Amino acid sequence: MSIVAIKNAIAKLVSRDPENAPLLTNDAANSQSNDANNSYLSASTSDEERGKLEDKRQERRGGLFGSVDPRLMSDLIIGLSDGLTVPFALTAGLSSLGDSKLVITGGFAELISGAISMGLGGYLGAKSESDYYHAEVSQEKRKFYNNTNLINHEIEDILLEINPNFSDETIVSFIKDLQKTPELMVDFIIRYGRGLDEPAENRQFMSAMVIGGGYFAGGFVPLIPYFFLEQVGTGLLVSVILMSITLFWFGFVKASISMSDTCTLARKISEGAQMLAVGGMAAGAAWYMVKLIG
Numbered sequence: 508m509s510i511v512a513i514k515n516a517i518a519k520l521v522s523r524d525p526e527n528a529p530l531l532t533n534d535a536a537n538s539q540s541n542d543a544n545n546s547y548l549s550a551s552t553s554d555e556e557r558g559k560l561e562d563k564r565q566e567r568r569g570g571l572f573g574s575v576d577p578r579l580m581s582d583l584i585i586g587l588s589d590g591l592t593v594p595f596a597l598t599a600g601l602s603s604l605g606d607s608k609l610v611i612t613g614g615f616a617e618l619i620s621g622a623i624s625m626g627l628g629g630y631l632g633a634k635s636e637s638d639y640y641h642a643e644v645s646q647e648k649r650k651f652y653n654n655t656n657l658i659n660h661e662i663e664d665i666l667l668e669i670n671p672n673f674s675d676e677t678i679v680s681f682i683k684d685l686q687k688t689p690e691l692m693v694d695f696i697i698r699y700g701r702g703l704d705e706p707a708e709n710r711q712f713m714s715a716m717v718i719g720g721g722y723f724a725g726g727f728v729p730l731i732p733y734f735f736l737e738q739v740g741t742g743l744l745v746s747v748i749l750m751s752i753t754l755f756w757f758g759f760v761k762a763s764i765s766m767s768d769t770c771t772l773a774r775k776i777s778e779g780a781q782m783l784a785v786g787g788m789a790a791g792a793a794w795y796m797v798k799l800i801g
Contacts, residue, residue, distance in 0.1 A: 578706075582629055582714050584761055586721020589625060591757055592786045594618050594726030595750050598733070600793035602743040607733050610742070614733075618726045626719025633714035637706045640697075647693045658692055665700045728753050747790070751783055758782030 597617050601610045651658050659682055666678050685692045697703050707713070732745035762770050762778035 578710070579713060579717055580764060582717040583721045584765075586625055586629075586718040587725040587757060588761075588782075589621070590722035590725025591728065591750070591754055591782075592789050593621060595729040595746075595786055596789040596793035598729045598746065599743060599790040600796065600798075602733075602739050602746075603794050603798040605739050607737060607739050607742060610733050610739065611730060614726075614730045618723060618730070621726065622719040622723040625722045626715040629718035630711045630715035633706065633711040637710060640703050640706055643701055643703060644693065644697055647696050651689060651693060658696070661696050661700060662692065665696065669699075725757075743794075750786060750790070754783045754786040755779040 594614060594617055598610050598614045601613045604610075647658070650661075662682055662685065663678050666673050666681065685695060729746045729750050732749060733739075733742040736742040736745060756779065758779035758781060759775045761782070762775045766774070
């Protein structure tokens with residue numbers, strides 16, 4: 508990794524659209540290189556070439572799901588995972604009492620309270636994340652105004668962690684470039700030294716809605732058969748079949764999203780089977796315990 512690559516990273520950091528940030532080039536490094544395959548984006552790039560590069564960026568981002576905030580995808584998976592297991596186990600347990608109306612009433616009560624609880628948990632978790640981020644930013648700003656040398660040493664340590672072979676000239680040149688924009692020095696330390704990204708402004712609200720909504724959507728699935736079938740036993744059987752299909756496909760799709768192109772078909776099937784096993788064991792244990800107590 509060279510100073511050119513790090514400058515490119517900083518250019519993306521300050522760009523409004525990180526994916527489309529222009530790359531910085533180093534003419535001196537290019538003149539010394541004999542590798543004909545090293546090329547950089549220039550201002551003379553044709554519209555057709557830019558279009559091809561954008562298509563490649565879209566592929567690297569993972570298509571449809573790559574454009575979604577990974578944090579929201581994580582929240583959705585958390586909400587759906589709990590929603591597909593806990594309410595399913597409860598409705599299976601209540602079905603052993605032999606009353607469809609009781610299953611629906613108890614299931615809805617748990618579903619609503621669980622969705623609210625999960626949503627509040629998501630809100631508080633996102634708020635803590637945001638508070639921690641802003642506290643780290645404030646701390647680094649105080650360091651900058653109180654002791655600029657300390658900030659310089661922090662940046663030097665980060666660069667040496669990236670590549671211990673960086674020369675002193677490279678590090679000094681990079682720090683001087685950063686010093687032209689003081690805010691950039693703090694942003695660099697926060698992102699590459701602390702590993703933190705600034706949370707979205709509406710992160711708390713979105714996290715609460717996605718986790719709570721995912722829990723409600725997942726938990727509503729096992730209740731559907733009881734609305735249309737009078738016999739509790741038949742409703743339980745249909746609910747088990749429906750949830751078996753849902754749990755398997757949820758695990759399958761979750762693996763596809765989480766691991767993208769690196770996930771093999773066998774791994775996706777394995778993840779689906781694991782999700783089915785977890786939900787099945789929870790539902791079976793709940794049904795048996797309620798039946799035993801009743």
